[in-house]
Amino acid sequence: MPARVYLDYNATAPLRAEARAAMIAAMDVVGNPSSVHAEGRAAKSLIEKARAQVAAALGADGADVVFTSGATEAAALALAGRGLACAGVEHDAVASWCDVSLPCDRDGRVEVRDAAASALQLANSETGVLQELPEGLAVTDATQAFGKIPFAFNWCGAEMALVSAHKLGGPKGIGALVLKQGLDVAAQIRGGGQEMGRRSGTENVIGIAGFGAAAQAAQADLESGRWGEVEKLRNILENALAESASEIIFVGKGARRLPNTCCFIVPGWKGETQVMQMELAGYAISAGSACSSGKVKASRALRAMGFDEREAASAVRVSLGPQTTEAEVLGFAEAWSKAHARHKARAA
Structure with missing residues (x-):
């Protein structure tokens, strides 16, 4: 395994x-x-x-x-x-x-x-x-x-x-x-x-x-500049995701962000569904704050930012760290893209 x-x-x-x-x-x-x-x-x-x-x-x-x-x-x-x-x-x-x-x-x-x-x-x-x-x-x-x-x-x-x-x-x-x-x-x-x-x-x-x-x-x-390297990996991830999903919304991309955080939305594809599918593929990600664990509902923060209920319920967060590698980031992007393709096929 x-x-x-x-x-x-x-x-x-x-x-x-x-x-x-x-x-x-x-x-x-x-x-x-x-x-x-x-x-x-x-x-x-x-x-x-x-x-x-x-x-x-x-x-x-x-x-x-x-x-x-x-x-x-x-x-x-x-x-x-x-x-x-x-x-x-x-x-x-x-x-x-x-x-x-x-x-x-x-x-x-x-x-x-x-x-x-x-x-x-x-x-x-x-x-x-x-x-x-x-x-x-x-x-x-x-x-x-x-x-x-x-x-x-x-x-x-x-x-x-x-x-x-x-x-x-x-x-x-x-x-x-x-x-x-x-x-x-x-x-x-x-x-x-x-x-x-x-x-x-x-x-x-x-x-x-x-x-x-x-x-x-x-x-x-x-x-030592380690978090600058993490930011490069975050950008690689976002570019790879954007290539496979033209409808993807990267939350907060117009503002200054932490170097490790990628929050994105595919409207209509529930965040918890994405988290479960990535879990099965071997990747631990989140659909919001860990303190909200067990609550299946739209993000209050995203609603405050003006996203509607459907969009806010479709958000997931990928957050990297100093130990994260480029291979892991690209592997996640590939696994997520395959799941996205299956979602699009079902929705067609």
Whole structure:
């Protein structure tokens, strides 16, 4: 049986070797980070090392990095009770806390009216569309962009940012809220006062260590130009798909996008059907945000961009990573083109 090909990096990236090694080493550190003895201090030092690694990769020196269980918890910590505005293209983790009232165009670019009262994603998980962050923005969701494009929190204009480890090759279940120094948030989890009083509970030392190592490795990939190579593969993929399907719509192609993300629509060919057919062919892709798994419905983000119900229900996302090869991309394009031909024959 041929090896499977993973093309769903925006859902979660494979665990990096550096993160795995850091986590295995952390498993042997027995102390509670809040304890003052040598064992406790050893655990605490791992946390602070990872905090520095994440801050450096984010360009957030001097900012506060608060570790959470993921970007969803970070969003709750940043957004609860604030009544900020956002657009319909935002992830549910953000939109569920906001007044979804900001407009966006067909390419997914959002019009921000009051930066201090708004939340705005840096990159969309489904389309890869990048936003220009206005100065004084209250919160940005940097989850998908972190590690894929150059980004410096200290210069981005936002007061707070949300990030997650597993999108850049770290472990699942760990993320962070980044705050400009001097800002504060009301704790949602209270107790022992860990994480500078913002997030109580004994820290996930193993996950935090993996996050730090993954962030450092992801930054090295970015600086080496690896994501420029990924963008070339994405363009090869889109050219190959366009050759076999003249009716294909590449979502957000008129805007700046993440280098790895290809979201496309063949109107009338349901996204989940395409995902299942590619699954049988040995390729893992997605029909939307992984957090919507199990929900067979049109993409809310695409509907907000002006696509109709039929078009939005026909979208799929292919997201590449540093390990993706040209052979894998061309193999996928060939398998998809054969499935498309069968779809056209049935529809005739």
